[in-house]
Amino acid sequence: MFSIIMKNITHITYSLSVSFVQISLCLFLASCAGDDISLASQGDEATTMVKLTFCISDGNQTRAITSANENIVSDITVMVFDAEGSLIGSKYVSSVAATSVSVPVTTRSATGCTIYAIANTGSSSYFAGVNTISKLNTMYTTLASADVLESSGSIVGSTGALMIGKASANITTGGANQFAIPLYHQCSKFGFTITPASGVTITGYQLCNVPLSSYITDSHVPVTASVVAGPPAGASSYGNFTAVTDLSQTTALSKTYYVYENLCGSNSNATTQVLRNSSNVPVSASASASYLLVNAKGHGWASAYKIYLGGVTNAATPVTDLTNFNVYRNLNYQCNINLGANGGNGDVRVTYTATVTSGRSNMYMGDATIGNYLYADGSDGTTFKSGQTVGIIYSSELTQAQYNAGCRHGRVMALKNTNNSIYCYWSSSYNSPYTDHSSAGHPYVSDFMTSFADVNSGYDAMSANSSYVANSSNYAWYYCKTYNDGVASKTFVNAPNNVGVWYFPSVGDLWDIMENLGTWTDDQKTTLISQRSSTMGVGNYIIQNLDGTYLNALNSKLSVAGGDQIVPDNGYFWCASEYSSESAMVLRFNSSFVRLNSNYKNGGNYYLRPVLAF
Structure with a gap:
């Protein structure tokens, strides 16, 4: 220990x-007496019968592996190889009871042998075609998922945990031929x-x-x-x-x-x-x-x-x-x-x-590093990688829905705006509310506090109202959903659960981009934190009296990646969050301030910057 x-x-x-973990199972290779010995001639070689005796004291058999049955031996395959690694004898036993069992194996006399005993393959043909140790050593098992060992055992059709024993031996005709072979778990x-x-x-x-x-x-x-x-x-x-x-x-x-x-x-x-x-x-x-x-x-x-x-x-x-x-x-x-x-x-x-935590309710903390680039394999780092960089991580918080879908890391901002960075309307219709918005738990925002709190509207719409999101007349939703980041084979994408899928950001998402990726003094950061819970109404400044440099670091990272910069004075961005059935939220980045506004859904042409959760 x-x-x-x-x-x-x-x-x-x-x-x-x-x-x-050495299985409490004794495996012996024992010669037989009298009629059990076969002396059939093979040139200068003679064959001899050997036996394997198992001393087993485990409980009922089952395929799944648990603490209660992890040491069960249900079937055994024995292979005997000579000094050159060639197979000279084998035997499969389909049922091994919880008592001592003798197994006859026919082989020939040979020195420098290697004996393998492999338990719980569940098949007499599992090692068909294996005639050398080299072939045996190239064989492997594959799981469909990590949980399979607990649900179905080591391999398809297995009877529990695969176990392997190995021993060196010299086998002689008429000899004792008795060797202990402990079994160990794969x-x-x-x-x-x-x-x-x-x-x-x-x-x-x-x-x-x-x-x-x-x-x-x-x-x-x-x-x-x-x-x-x-x-x-x-x-x-x-x-x-x-x-x-x-x-x-x-x-x-x-x-x-x-x-x-x-x-x-x-x-x-x-x-x-x-x-x-x-x-x-x-x-x-x-x-x-x-x-x-x-x-x-x-x-x-x-x-x-x-x-x-x-x-x-x-x-x-x-x-x-x-x-x-x-x-x-x-x-x-x-x-x-x-x-x-x-x-x-x-x-x-x-x-x-x-x-x-930010103070939002029902949020989970992931392990993503804010400010790093996210790569196609799900890893992240500080260096832009051409053809592999997906976006920039802006939050390590995840909503309840994102966590339930399998997201464990954080949220990411796209490198570029949608629609070739061309302004667009929120929707083609003046009165185009997200159906059942309020009853779905996404009330209209009215002030700083409700704006900051809403990080749900955009992501949840992909499941709750997918037809609305997929409608090309609802421009902002559609352009975000169909955004092409140019990165193929993203290994963290799980489209059915909306993991790694681009979506229209809620106002709280853009707030996090501003606060977490902007560069702030201690006093400015204190102001931003206090505004999270403010009841100040929409149309006011979140922060002002800026010197125009708060987006420099973010824009530098975007520039290195060939992305679209967040341009102050022209930085109007639509949000998925609604102010009313006719109006939606807009966040404006200016050189000297950041302002929270609303506008009619078909009354303003603004940018769109999609986001994803992973």
Whole structure:
């Protein structure tokens, strides 16, 4: 048993215990006496009968993998290879009872043999065509989704967790031919317990970036942890477990996952617990290291905690290796996470975002970095990448609907305006309200407070009133929905759930773009925060007496990316939020002020800047 204990913790404690899981099952290769020995001639070779005896004491069989049945052996395939790696004997047993069982295997005398025993394939033909160790070592299993191990076992048609045993042997005619072969799991087990402090509520969690494919044998595990060995189905073969959301958990909760090995490498900079965070994930595998995402909130704050798996070696007795981000097969990882009362402030040993919320209700904090470019693979950074840059992240807050749809990171502003940056009307009709707007929970905005609060109208319309959004006569909605960002193969897009789909921004979205991407003095920032809850009516200045430089940094990033700048004095932008059935909201960027206005839906030609949530 090996353990890592993080000490001197201010607000979060995180401990990890790791142990090898060796199945309590004895496998012997035993020769038979008398008539069991076959001496049929094969040139100078003679064949001999050997037997496998299993001592099993597990419960009922089931396909799904749980803590109660993870060690069950339902069927066994045995393969015997000679010193050159050629198959010289094999046997499949379709039913292995929870008692001692003898299995006859015909092979020949040979030295330097390797015996493989593989449990729970569920098929006698699974290894058809495998006549060498090399072929066996290239075989791998693939999951349709990360959850499949829990629901259906290791492979299609399997009878539980795939387990593999291996032994070296010299087989002689008339010899004892008895060898112990321990079985080990192909997958690993990851369990955690999250304990919130008083006043802290756990709102959700998700295990992310786990491989969806794995070699059957361990022949591809690198000798050193620094070497990356991607999943056999390809570098993009990763997935997330289904997110657990909408929790209101104020007491400890526990969960167990089963995952494939993730050989994502190491980073020599992560030499202490303090340095084991997202900044030190192995560069060569920045998108593939596995981590647990935990969402929690307290009074006036919300946090997203990112806790990376790994941290030990895969030696017979694991030892600490904080530089190691690998998740090895057949390890039992147990994590204890204690969430402090202040959102994780002061503890840099895990990557987290601890942010005082904007004050909007029913919002979730993602892990996106405001001001970074978003790339097509879902990652983000400070450098523009031609053909890969989607937009600029302007918020790490997500609405309830966005979170429920699977968004976990934040919201993004497009690099360019819609409609080739040509002015357009909100709609062709003077009286073209968004149908059932008020009854859908999106009341007309009337002042600064209700304007700031509305980050729902634009996104929710895609599902609640998709025909309205898709109507080309409703120009603003239609142009945003059909905006072409020029970036192909965005891996984070999930159109049925509107994840990564461009939409018409509500006034609260544009407010966030202004406040989060603008450059402000401390006094100006204080003014903007106070205006969030102001009852000052539409038509007034959100902020004024500016010197014309507050958009310089944003416009510089847009310019580098070949985007359309937010031009002061001409910066009129339509919003999805409605002031009345006839009028919609407009945000005006001026060199010396930012003003909140409304206008008739067919009475003003203004710009459109689409946004997306991911």
